Amino acid sequence: MINKEDVLNIALLSKLYVADDKLDELTAGMQEIISFADTINSAEVENTEFDNINNLSDVFREDVVVESYPREEILKNAIEQDEGHFLVKKRV
Amino acid sequence: MSKYELVAGLETHIELATNTKIFCGCTTEFGGEANTHCCPVCIGLPGTLPKLNKRVVEYAIRAGLATNCKIAEISKMDRKNYCYPDLPKAYQISQFDKPLCYEGYVQLSNGRKIRLTRIHIEEDAGKLIHKNGDTYVDYNRGGVPLIEIVSEPDIRSVEEAREYVEKLQQIIRYVGVSDCKMQEGSMRCDVNISVRPQGSDTLGTRTEIKNMNSITFIAKAMEYEFERQVDLIESGGSVVQETLRYDDATNTTSSMRSKEDAHDYRYFREPDLVTISVSKEQVDAIAKTLPELPEAKLQRYVQELGIPQKDAELLTKYRRITEFFESASIGLQNPKTVANFILGSVFKTLETESAKEDFKILTTPAQLNELVKLIESGKIKNNLAKAALDKMLASGKGATDFIDESDMGGLDEAALTELCKQAISSNPAAVEDYKNGKEKALQSLLGYIMKNSRGKADAQAALAMLKDLAV
Ligand SMILES: [Zn+2]
Numbered sequence: 097m098i099n100k101e102d103v104l105n106i107a108l109l110s111k112l113y114v115a116d117d118k119l120d121e122l123t124a125g126m127q128e129i130i131s132f133a134d135t136i137n138s139a140e141v142e143n144t145e146f147d148n149i150n151n152l153s154d155v156f157r158e159d160v161v162v163e164s165y166p167r168e169e170i171l172k173n174a175i176e177q178d179e180g181h182f183l184v185k186k187r188v
Numbered sequence: 189m190s191k192y193e194l195v196a197g198l199e200t201h202i203e204l205a206t207n208t209k210i211f212c213g214c215t216t217e218f219g220g221e222a223n224t225h226c227c228p229v230c231i232g233l234p235g236t237l238p239k240l241n242k243r244v245v246e247y248a249i250r251a252g253l254a255t256n257c258k259i260a261e262i263s264k265m266d267r268k269n270y271c272y273p274d275l276p277k278a279y280q281i282s283q284f285d286k287p288l289c290y291e292g293y294v295q296l297s298n299g300r301k302i303r304l305t306r307i308h309i310e311e312d313a314g315k316l317i318h319k320n321g322d323t324y325v326d327y328n329r330g331g332v333p334l335i336e337i338v339s340e341p342d343i344r345s346v347e348e349a350r351e352y353v354e355k356l357q358q359i360i361r362y363v364g365v366s367d368c369k370m371q372e373g374s375m376r377c378d379v380n381i382s383v384r385p386q387g388s389d390t391l392g393t394r395t396e397i398k399n400m401n402s403i404t405f406i407a408k409a410m411e412y413e414f415e416r417q418v419d420l421i422e423s424g425g426s427v428v429q430e431t432l433r434y435d436d437a438t439n440t441t442s443s444m445r446s447k448e449d450a451h452d453y454r455y456f457r458e459p460d461l462v463t464i465s466v467s468k469e470q471v472d473a474i475a476k477t478l479p480e481l482p483e484a485k486l487q488r489y490v491q492e493l494g495i496p497q498k499d500a501e502l503l504t505k506y507r508r509i510t511e512f513f514e515s516a517s518i519g520l521q522n523p524k525t526v527a528n529f530i531l532g533s534v535f536k537t538l539e540t541e542s543a544k545e546d547f548k549i550l551t552t553p554a555q556l557n558e559l560v561k562l563i564e565s566g567k568i569k570n571n572l573a574k575a576a577l578d579k580m581l582a583s584g585k586g587a588t589d590f591i592d593e594s595d596m597g598g599l600d601e602a603a604l605t606e607l608c609k610q611a612i613s614s615n616p617a618a619v620e621d622y623k624n625g626k627e628k629a630l631q632s633l634l635g636y637i638m639k640n641s642r643g644k645a646d647a648q649a650a651l652a653m654l655k656d657l658a659v
Contacts, residue, residue: 109452109454111271152462152463153262153462153463153464153465154462154463154464154465155239155240155461155462156239156240156241156242156245157208157213157239157240157241157242158241158242158243159206159207159208159241159242159243159244160207160208160213161207161208161213161214161215162208162212162213162214162227164214164215164224164225164226164227165226165227165228167221167222167223167224167226170223170226170227170231170327171223173233178322178324179222179324180221180222180223180224180326181222181223181317181324181325181326182223182273182324182325182327183322183323183324183325184273184322184323184325185322185323186318186321186322186323
């Protein structure tokens, strides 16, 4: 069972603020999601040590250089840029 | 001896010397203008898919085999989630519970084995430059392949840590998967460190010192952290589990984050990459391409070639030196002569460690081989060869450019006798000293003979003859 502590902890890890009056509602909602995800546990996975995606393995690329993109293209979506760099707010 | 014992384990990140990044074809070349070695994959644009570089797997297996690891038949990639601007996708593709290599070891000179828990492959992060209150992000390094080598907490002293890092560096360079240049960041270490009373077998609370890029810093940081933890415990406190940063300017460690706000990385299977399976045959094929490893080479030099242990250690430190040495020794009776020339005259021209590592000298192995052959065939004496070698190293020319026919063949007995007589008659004072028991006085006579024979005289024979003639 999910309790309020769990929700607050997950909120902290997700860098989310949870108002006190929303806590009960979120706890119930969270429990619902977890119960739903529990259905996955009933899937038959015996004899598979761990899954192969679509039974594929070993899709590799040769170590051959491909030309990189022009810098203008790379920086095109940057909200801010300076001297060819992406610019972001300083974080600790 | 301290009442406390140091317990440490290392996590070592090493950049692999592949041509391209781990999941895209961008170059891994060091340097370059910011964000010019990038594409949609390595800047994490939505809709792109990573594709694993085959050579990354091969190189990691090489590193694993060289450090006595087992190679996993099946392994996979996982997402390690954390949010920081050096990771454009907000996760790093790494390996969590199924690393490529596991259960290896590195043996130290004191016989102790430092066990390796695992070696896994992952992508490097971008570079952040903090200035003017902003953070400048360069993703050229983002996606460069890394191996992370994780040791068990088996290290018991700063000296062992130092040797462990040096050994790893040497082995990885030998197998050619990285240049391991700590100053350029292609090898970086995190140290987990704790203390416990001598004789105890439980582990104390550990701290982790992050991201050190020199062996000197590792040693200093460990010394400082050991003292700090001992002082804490002695004064009645206790060590708090936290991540530390080492500041080399003040030689202290300071907290980056405590356990309370430690990251929960929420690892999960990377759904965009398929399983990696490695067959026994593939492992064997890679094992066959490994060169002779440093430890085996050292033993062979000492036992089979008769090179003194200390000299053999210096020769085997860098692979390029061993290649030069072995090539220059082909067909010689006594490779020790070549070893002595390398450790003497050649090393004198290579002052720094990195110069020794690069081993860029003008003389070729074939030229040194020719010179030593002249000694072995009795055509020239050692001291003349040494003088010639100095000139060869400075010019890149061959031995015969400095030694002509008249130098070869040494001196016959009659010529040597004549020279000895001259030496005695022109140095009566020295002869008198020798007669009065000063053995050393003969040196000045020998000097005269060497000078007047242009180094061709055999010093031992000349000394014997001087003793006969002088009394
Ligand atoms: Zn790329």
